Amino acid sequence: MLRLSKSVVGKEEIEAVAKVLQKEYLGMGENVKEFEDLLTDYFDTPSVCVNTGTSAIHLAVQAIGLGPGDEVLVQSLTYVATFQAISATGATSIPCEVYPDSMTIDLEDAKKRITPNTKAIVPVHYGGGPGDLEALYRFAIEHKLRVIEDAAHAFGTLYKGKLIGSFGDICCFSFDGIKNITSGEGGAILTKDEDVLEKIKDARLLGVQKDTDKRYAGQRSWEFDVEYQGWRYHMSNIMAAIGVEQFKKFPFFKQKRQQLAKQYQAAFADFDKVKILDHNYDTAVPHIFTIQVEAEKRDALKEHLKDMGVQTGFHYFPNHMLTKFKIEGLQLPLTEKIHKTLVTLPLHPDLEEEHVATIIKEIKSFLNQS
Numbered sequence: 001m002l003r004l005s006k007s008v009v010g011k012e013e014i015e016a017v018a019k020v021l022q023k024e025y026l027g028m029g030e031n032v033k034e035f036e037d038l039l040t041d042y043f044d045t046p047s048v049c050v051n052t053g054t055s056a057i058h059l060a061v062q063a064i065g066l067g068p069g070d071e072v073l074v075q076s077l078t079y080v081a082t083f084q085a086i087s088a089t090g091a092t093s094i095p096c097e098v099y100p101d102s103m104t105i106d107l108e109d110a111k112k113r114i115t116p117n118t119k120a121i122v123p124v125h126y127g128g129g130p131g132d133l134e135a136l137y138r139f140a141i142e143h144k145l146r147v148i149e150d151a152a153h154a155f156g157t158l159y160k161g162k163l164i165g166s167f168g169d170i171c172c173f174s175f176d177g178i179k180n181i182t183s184g185e186g187g188a189i190l191t192k193d194e195d196v197l198e199k200i201k202d203a204r205l206l207g208v209q210k211d212t213d214k215r216y217a218g219q220r221s222w223e224f225d226v227e228y229q230g231w232r233y234h235m236s237n238i239m240a241a242i243g244v245e246q247f248k249k250f251p252f253f254k255q256k257r258q259q260l261a262k263q264y265q266a267a268f269a270d271f272d273k274v275k276i277l278d279h280n281y282d283t284a285v286p287h288i289f290t291i292q293v294e295a296e297k298r299d300a301l302k303e304h305l306k307d308m309g310v311q312t313g314f315h316y317f318p319n320h321m322l323t324k325f326k327i328e329g330l331q332l333p334l335t336e337k338i339h340k341t342l343v344t345l346p347l348h349p350d351l352e353e354e355h356v357a358t359i360i361k362e363i364k365s366f367l368n369q370s
């Protein structure tokens, strides 16, 4: 079976975890500091590591002060994690359409949904491509919105020569098992906003004020004050040790993901039964590779590929169609149409060129016959 996605770990991660276990200091300590320092250097921006990408977004939304009554613009076509992270603060996600060429948030549509309660926009860098981020930041400035980038798909992506996460307002990454790099589970927030950084550092440790530096020195606070709602969202040394090894391997992961995505892209570029995104894989580091096919053929194609030993996925079922996130009277005709055409193809660093060639051949022959 060619897997849709998988963790790619080796003896380096195993040895790093074994070292943490031997030290018998498993919680948040020096390994987390080491991983954070690597990220801070790489992005030239302060970073805070947490236990999931979802908690990264939750803490970011909380840190900019949002809660009940506040509205956040976000594309409906994203992982439910984005919506749950926003609603965890009590704020309301306002689902928006996407541009079908990049699957990033449609700003014309978003503009129509702005109210006096709109406080932030959460762009999702779908498949690793950020779309027109300059336009997005112009939109945010014009409408006085904070920006929290859901960059879970885009670790390592460059935008106009700059790393996603190295500029902008607030940027959240995920290091769950199948993302561009993993720390087992995990996530990080990158921002140059000192106030937001301070709030997130405290909030990940149950709101205990200024506990981070103590933890990094192998200590903890016994007498402290708590002013704000906090959560048990810190990263452990075990996770960070995996993250550090994965970060070292990232140049290889990046090259491999980009190479395979380019192979898919080239093969489907002039094949009219498959529509692909217009991401540039010289600069985007793709977490997933999604194609669009005729809705009537989508399930049969997935079934056929499964029979041929190729696992596929589908990103995503629209959030505004979920019971929890439905909004009375809100419809997104494009998203409702597009999601039925989506198929995600295998993409991970252990996949080889010949595997991708086989997958492409199967898709083309199936769609030409059916």
Ligand SMILES: *Cc1c(COP(=O)(O)O)cnc(C)c1O
Residues within 6 Å of the ligand: 052, 053, 054, 055, 078, 079, 081, 082, 124, 150, 152, 153, 173, 174, 175, 176, 185, 186, 187
């Ligand atoms: C993976 C992912 C998240 C959440 O990250 P976790 O680490 O799994 O909690 C958020 N948004 C998107 C688009 C994702 O793909």
